[in-house]
Structure formats: C-alpha cells, structure tokens
Amino acid sequence: GQNIDQPTEMTATEGAIVQINCTYQTSGFNGLFWYQQHAGEAPTFLSYNVLDGLEEKGRFSSFLSRSKGYSYLLLKELQMKDSASYLCAVRDSNYQLIWGAGTKLIIKP
Amino acid sequence: IAGITQAPTSQILAAGRRMTLRCTQDMRHNAMYWYRQDLGLGLRLIHYSNTAGTTGKGEVPDGYSVSRANTDDFPLTLASAVPSQTSVYFCASSDTRTGYGANVLTFGAGSRLTVL
Numbered sequence: 001g002q003n004i005d006q007p008t009e010m011t012a013t014e015g016a017i018v019q020i021n022c023t024y025q026t027s028g029f030n031g032l033f034w035y036q037q038h039a040g041e042a043p044t045f046l047s048y049n050v051l052d053g054l055e056e057k058g059r060f061s062s063f064l065s066r067s068k069g070y071s072y073l074l075l076k077e078l079q080m081k082d083s084a085s086y087l088c089a090v091r092d093s094n095y096q097l098i099w100g101a102g103t104k105l106i107i108k109p
Numbered sequence: 110i111a112g113i114t115q116a117p118t119s120q121i122l123a124a125g126r127r128m129t130l131r132c133t134q135d136m137r138h139n140a141m142y143w144y145r146q147d148l149g150l151g152l153r154l155i156h157y158s159n160t161a162g163t164t165g166k167g168e169v170p171d172g173y174s175v176s177r178a179n180t181d182d183f184p185l186t187l188a189s190a191v192p193s194q195t196s197v198y199f200c201a202s203s204d205t206r207t208g209y210g211a212n213v214l215t216f217g218a219g220s221r222l223t224v225l
Contacts, residue, residue, distance in 0.1 A: 004151060008149075031212075033213075035214075040219075041218065041219075042199060042216035042217060042218050042219055043152075043199070043214075043216050044216070045213045045214065045215075048213070087151070087152070089151075089152075091212070095212075096154065096167075097152075097154070097214075098151070099151030099152040099153070100151050101149055101150055101151045102151070
C-alpha cells in the first residue's frame with residue numbers, strides 16, 4: 001500500500017530552527033509537496049520538489065531524496081504565526097496526491 | 110478576490126437526510142477535487158473532475174456523488190448521510206492544462222459536516 005509518514009506533533013521555540021521529516025512509500029513518484037494549514041483553515045501551498053536536493057524559499061526550505069523516499073521541511077527564524085500543521089503529499093504514478101496526516105507544529109515564546 | 114467558495118461553512122444533519130455541499134471557483138481552473146479531512150488521517154480524495162462534463166472516483170467515493178455541469182461549479186452530494194460521514198470537507202481546484210508540473214491545489218475554506 002501507499003504510505004506517508006510524518007511526526008504527529010513537534011514543539012519549537014520562537015526564533016529557532018525546526019525540521020519536519022516526511023518519509024514515503026508510493027507507487028511511483030511525480031513530485032512531493034508541502035502545504036501549511038492553520039487551525040480551522042484551508043491548506044495553502046508551501047513548496048514542491050521533484051528532483052533531489054534543496055529548494056529554498058525565504059525562511060522555508062524543502063529537501064528531497066528520492067532514493068531514500070525522504071523529504072524534510074526546514075523552517076528558520078520561527079515566528080508565532082508559523083504555528084500550524086504541515087502536510088506532506090506525494091504525487092504517485094497515476095498523478096494522484098497521497099497525503100500524510102500532517103505535523104502539528106507548536107511554537108513557544 | 111479570486112478563489113474557491115464553499116457553502117455551507119458548517120452543518121448539522123440527521124442521519125438519512127440528503128445534503129449537497131456547494132463549491133464554486135472563479136479561477137477558470139480545469140480540474141476540481143473534493144477531499145475529506147479527519148483527525149489523524151491525511152486528506153482523502155472523494156471525487157475529482159479533470160474538466161467540465163467529466164468526473165472520477167477517488168479513494169473514498171462510496172456514499173457521495175458529484176457533477177460538473179460547467180467549469181466553475183462542483184457540488185458534492187450525500188444521498189443519505191451516515192454518522193461516518195462526519196468530517197471537514199474541502200473543495201480544491203488546479204490548472205493542469207499546461208502539464209502537471211507543480212499542479213498547485215487551491216483549497217476552499219472547508220465545510221464542517223456533523224451527521225447525528
């Protein structure tokens with residue numbers, strides 16, 4: 001079966017750096033996405049990786065290793081507004097998105 | 110403001126009743142999707158439509174139906190609601206006409222449905 005694994009919850013301190021991991025086992029691979037979802041709101045797109053390596057976008061970076069079935073989202077200079085759930089999703093060989101359950105990130109002052 | 114509008118925002122429904130969740134987008138995206146989100150689970154695809162006039166089944170289609178009469182609207186109907194359909198429902202859209210590429214999904218604000 002297809003599976004996306006992420007930690008359920010993480011806690012970090014304002015101003016610090018946090019890394020949220022995602023491992024996947026899917027039928028084929030056509031890209032990996034990270035979305036941010038604040039409580040009670042819709043998911044919003046953060047990043048997309050289809051080739052191995054690091055994609056940097058401001059305070060957020062996303063890394064992909066296809067051979068290891070592994071990605072991480074790196075958040076730097078954490079702000080209170082970064083408190084949210086972070087969803088990892090992989091597009092499989094049928095171009096369908098398989099979603100992880102999400103990682104709830106709690107930022108403490 | 111361009112985006113997706115869902116209605117209702119929330120609804121409490123008696124089991125056995127029929128319910129339609131509405132979804133309208135103004136971005137002229139060709140593809141639209143309905144997901145449900147339950148605690149501890151990832152988003153699960155219910156139905157999708159790659160273009161007006163066509164629909165397809167997702168991972169959890171049983172008990173739900175959709176139609177796509179035009180580009181903008183993609184309603185989701187529960188013919189006879191059951192308590193296991195209690196969930197938050199998200200409508201989403203994307204433009205896949207130029208190839209999948211990043212194929213970023215734009216989501217509506219969600220509809221919280223409780224079936225008693």
